[in-house]
Amino acid sequence: MSLPRIAVDAMGGDEGVRVMVEGAALARRRHDQFKFLLVGDETRIKAALDTHPGMRDASEILHCDDVVGGDEKPTQALRRARTTSMGLAVNAVKAGDAGAAVSAGNTGALMAMSKLALRTLPGIDRPALAALMPTLGDNDVIMLDLGANTEADARNLVQFAIMGAAYSRIVTGLAEPRVRLLNIGTEETKGTDALRDAAAQLQAATGLALSFDGFVESDKINRGEVDVVVTDGFSGNIALKAIEGAARFVTDLLRSAFTSSLRSKIGFLVSRPATELLKHHLDPNNHNGAVFLGLNGVVVKSHGSANAAGVANAVAVAARLLEDDLTHRISADLAALGEARLRTGQATGDAK
Template sequence: MEAPRIAIDAMGGDSGPAAMLGGMARALKADRSLRFLVIGDEARVRPELERLTLPAGSVDLLHAADAIESSEKPSQALRRARTTSMGMAINAVKDGRAHAALSAGNTGALMAIAKLALRTMPGIDRPALAALLPTLGDHDLVMLDLGANTECDAQNLVQFAVMGSAYARTVLGLRKPRVKLLNIGTEELKGTDELKDAAALLREAAGYLPMQFDGFTEGDQLSRGKVDVVVTDGFSGNIALKTAEGTARFVTDLLRRAFTSSLRSKAGFALSKPALHMLKVHLDPNNHNGAVFLGLNGLVVKSHGSATAKGVANAIGVAARMVRNDITRKIGDDLDNFRAHAFAAEAAK
C-alpha cells in the first residue's frame, strides 16, 4: 500500500509543537517513507519545522486557528471541533487525507470528537482505548479498555477481546494472542455475570478466531508475561493502569532514595548502574507510548501528554504499523466471523 500518512495535532500535549514535531523528525529519521500532515497554529508551528532537518516533501502544514484545552469538557470541545487542531486532524482521517491521526491532547475530547466524526465500525457497540504495558515476558501486554467505557456488558467485552487480539497480532506480531479477562480471581465461579457470560462466549469463539482464550487473570499477574491481551471495562482498566504507573514511580523513587542515603549506598549505586539503566528503560513510559482508539472507522492514536520526542516517535511507529497491517480490516473480518458463528448457533437452537 501507499506510505502511511499521519495527521499530527501539533498543539496537544504538555510541550506543544516542540515535542510533537521533534517526535515526527525522529520517526522520519527511522523511516523516510512516512508522510505527515501537521495541523496547528502556523505562527508557532512553522518556526519549529524550520529548525528541523526533514526530507523534502515529507510534511505539509495546515493552519488551525484554535486548540482544545486540557481542562475542556468533551461537550465543549465537540461544539468547536471544526476549527481546532485536534478536530481537523481527525477530519483529515475521515476525509481520506490521512490514514491515522495522532494527538497528545485532552483524552475525553479526543474520544468524543473521534467517535462523532468517524463513527463505530459495524458490529462494534463502543470503541475502546487500548495501550501497551511492559511485562517480564518477551513482549509488551495489550490492555483494553483503559477508560473509554466505565460500564460494559458481555458483548462489549467480547468485542474488546476481538479488537485487542487483532491489535496484538498487528503491533506485537503474534499469530494467536493469549487473551484473558481481568477478574477478582481465576476461578470460573468468581466475578460478575457480565464476566462469566463473556468468558463463555470467548471460549467458544477461540475455536474459530485467531486467539487463545485462557480464562481469567488477576491484577497482580499483569506484568508477569503470561498473557498477551487483557480485557476489562474502562473503569477497572483505568484504575489498574494508574496503579501500575504509580507502582513503577514508587519503585524508582524508592531506589533513588536508597542509593543516596549513605556513602556506601552511593558506591553500590555506581556498581548497579547497568542494571538500573535496564530498569529505567523498561519502565520508561516513552518506550510504551501510543494508546489507540479501537473500533472506529479510522485510526486515532493518543500520545501521553507528557511524552518526549522519543515517546511521540514511538506513538507514530504504532500508528504506522497499524496502517501498514490494515488493522481496521482485520478487526472487521474477525467480527464478521464472530457474528456468522453466533447467527448459526442461534439458528441451530
C-alpha cells in the same frame, strides 16, 4: 513502506508544537517514508521545522490556532471540532486527507471527536482505548479498555477481546494471542454477571484468532502470562494508574536508596547497567501510543507529558496499524464471530 500521511495535532500535549514536531521528525529519521499533515499554528510550526529541515518536504501545514484545553469537557470540545487542531486532525482522516491521526491532547475530547467523525466499525458498539505495557515475558501486554467506557456489558467485553487480539497479532506477531478478562479471581464463579457471560461466550466461540483462557487477576498483568487483558474502562484506568504508580514508586525508592550513603553511591555505580535497563523498561515513553480501537480509521493518543521519543513511538504505532490494516483485521474477526454464533445456533436448533 508506502503509507498514507499521518495527521499530527501539533498543538496538543504539555509542550505542544516543539515536542510534537520534534517527535514527528525523530519518527521520520527512523522511517524516511513517513509523511505528515501538521495541524496547528503555522508560524510556530514553521519555526519548529527550522531545526528539522528534513521534515519540510515531508510535511504539509494546516493552519489552526484554536486548541482544545486539557480540562475542557468533551461536549464543549465537540462544538469546536471544525476549528481546533485536534478536530481538524481527526477530520483529515475522515476526509481521506490522512490515514491516521496522532494527538497528545485531551483524551475525552479526542475520543468524542473521533467517534463522531469516524463512527464505529460494523459490529462494534463502542470503541475502546488500548495500550501496550511492559511484561517479564517476551512480548508487551495489551490492555483495554483504559477509560473510554466506564461501564461495559458482556457484548462489549467480547468485542474488546476481538479488537485487542487483532491489535496484539500486529505488534507481537502471535497467531493466537492469549486473551483473559480482568477479574477479582480466576475461578469461574468470580466476578460480575457481565464478566461470567463474556467468558462463556468467548469459551464457546470457535474459529477466532485468539486463545481464551478465562480470568486474570491484576497482579498477573505484567508477568508475561497473558497477551491481552480485557476489562471495562473504569477498572482498566484504575489498574493502569496503579501499575504506573507502582513503577514510579520502585524507581523513586531505588533512587533514594542509592543516594542515602557513600556506600550506596558506590553500589549504584556497580549496578548502574542493571538500573539503566530497569529505567528503560519502565519508561512510559518507550510504550507511548494508546489506540482507539473499533473506529473506521486509526487514531492514536500520545501521553500529554511524552517527550520527543514518546511522540515518535506514537507515530510509529499509527504507521504500524496502517501498514497492517488493523480495521480490516477487526472486521474479519467480527465476521468470524458471527459465523461461529450462527453455527452454534444451527446446532442448537438441530438438537431440538
